[in-house]
Amino acid sequence: MQFARIAGLGKSLPDKVLDNLELEKMVDTSDEWITTRTGISQRRILGKDKGSSELGAKAAINALKNADVAPDKVDLIIVTTVTPDTIFPSTACYIQKKIKAKNAACFDLSAACAGFVYGLACAEKFIISGMYKTILVVSTEVMSSIVDWTDRSTCVLFGDGAGAAVLTASKKESFLATYLGSNGSYTDMLYVPAGGSKYSVTKEVLDNHDNCIRMRGNELFRLAVRAMADAAQNALELAKVPIDDIKLLIPHQANNRIITAIASRLKLPKEKVYVNIEKYGNMSAASSAIAFCEAWEDGLIKKGDIIVTAVFGAGLVWGSNVIRWV
Ligand SMILES: CC(C)(COP(=O)(O)OP(=O)(O)OC[C@H]1O[C@@H](n2cnc3c(N)ncnc32)[C@H](O)[C@@H]1OP(=O)(O)O)[C@@H](O)C(=O)NCCC(=O)NCCS
Structure with missing residues (x-):
């Protein structure tokens, strides 16, 4: 019986910072309201004409480096996102191309904000079943692309970013x-x-x-x-x-x-x-x-x-x- 463990984690965040003071100029809100009601001071914004695969690929490369796993050793890429680059193909396929994980199978999983935990669950089960040994789970979002920037009740809440985990087969139980x-x-x-x-x-x-x-x-x-x-x-x-x-x-x-x-x-x-x-x-x-x-x-x-x-x-x-x- 093989178990699964997280061998490496990675992240990627866009450089552009949008803070509460800038939002005050866009909608009828205040830094004070946002901070006290939500705890949010700032968020990152990817910018126009860039997709979630761009952030996801960077997070994936970081996670692979931290796990000391070469991209061609990845058996499966599971991407969890509500903001895919396109309706199809899957964002996992775009990431596969960007990181050169040429031996991986790829699919996207839709579980909104719960995607990372659902993704880890799938990856772990694929590994303990014996089907795969190395799986990349990437949760990547460009929420700024689906935010209504005129709606103060939602636009202050969301931001862009990506996180990734590499799961590998293990003799020790971790999940x-x-x-x-x-x-x-x-x-x-x-x-x-x-x-x-x-x-x-x-x-x-x-x-x-x-x-x-x-x-x-x-x-x-x-x-x-x-x-x-x-x-x-x-x-x-x-x-x-x-x-x-x-x-x-x-x-x-x-x-x-x-x-x-x-x-x-x-x-x-x-x-x-x-x-x-x-x-x-x-x-x-x-x-x-x-x-x-x-x-x-x-x-x-x-x-x-x-x-x-x-x-x-x-x-x-x-x-x-x-x-x-x-
Ligand atoms: C969205 C959220 C921050 C709003 O906070 P809240 O304390 O519930 O605030 P309400 O929606 O009751 O609104 C209170 C007042 O603030 C106003 N308000 C809403 N957004 C505002 C903003 N950005 N700036 C200033 N005032 C705002 C409302 O219009 C309302 O005014 P009113 O009392 O005059 O009608 C909070 O409900 C929340 O975090 N909900 C859960 C979000 C969540 O879980 N999302 C999905 C998980 S993935």
């Missing part, structure tokens, strides 16, 4: 448990109305900004807290790991008040909860991937530590992995 959940009765809580097969992009769609994010933020807030806390608890139960044994919780970074509420529900002290939302805002699936990478870069993750992810997103979907760092 102790994974819990995934969904509830399709909430599809209207957070979605992009047009641009898919149901409503194609027309002039009317563009005039109404129906190709952009729509969100019922207030209602989502409560659902997000409950779903992420429950996901972490369920995964810990499956892993038979008591909450006190957690070294670090890495939650999705949608709102600092959501993260605080999850920590309090789980009775976790704040030094055990990783937060970087102030620098980047909500980058959908890339948020937890980049948070994981930065926690590792900061030296917060050591051999033997128990790391727990907790994510939540449009669908609704949610999930959690319990990982022993080996």
Whole structure:
């Protein structure tokens, strides 16, 4: 039996910073409102005519370097994104070309902000089944391309970025448990109305900004807290790991008040909860991937530590992995 482990993590962020003061000039908002209601001070913006594969490829190359794995050794690339370069081919194929991972199979996975945890779950199962030995999971988002820059209730929240993980076959068990959940009765809580097969992009769609994010933020807030806390608890139960044994919780970074509420529900002290939302805002699936990478870069993750992810997103979907760092 072979297990799977994370052999390397990587990230990529665009250089352009959009801070709250600049947003004050674009919509009727204030640095004070954004900071106190969300914890976000700034976010990164990729800029026009660049796709999520550009960020994803850079994050992937960094993760491969950190794992000391050559691109041609990658068996499978799973990309999780709600902002693919194009409807098809998959962003995974664009990334494959950019990083020259010529021996990889490729596909995209759609699980919105929960994508990284869903991606890790798939990769781990492909490895323990014996089908593959080396898998790249890339969560990459250009949220700025689907944000309505006239809607103050959403445009202050999102940013662009990419995070990646290389999973390899291992003799030691690392993924102790994974819990995934969904509830399709909430599809209207957070979605992009047009641009898919149901409503194609027309002039009317563009005039109404129906190709952009729509969100019922207030209602989502409560659902997000409950779903992420429950996901972490369920995964810990499956892993038979008591909450006190957690070294670090890495939650999705949608709102600092959501993260605080999850920590309090789980009775976790704040030094055990990783937060970087102030620098980047909500980058959908890339948020937890980049948070994981930065926690590792900061030296917060050591051999033997128990790391727990907790994510939540449009669908609704949610999930959690319990990982022993080996
Ligand atoms: C979006 C969110 C930050 C809004 O915070 P909130 O405290 O719930 O604020 P509300 O939506 O109740 O709005 C409160 C007031 O602020 C106003 N407001 C909204 N956005 C604003 C902004 N950017 N600047 C200033 N005022 C704003 C609203 O118009 C409202 O004004 P009113 O009371 O006069 O009607 C918060 O609900 C949230 O983070 N929700 C969850 C987001 C989430 O989980 N997303 C998806 C996960 S992937």
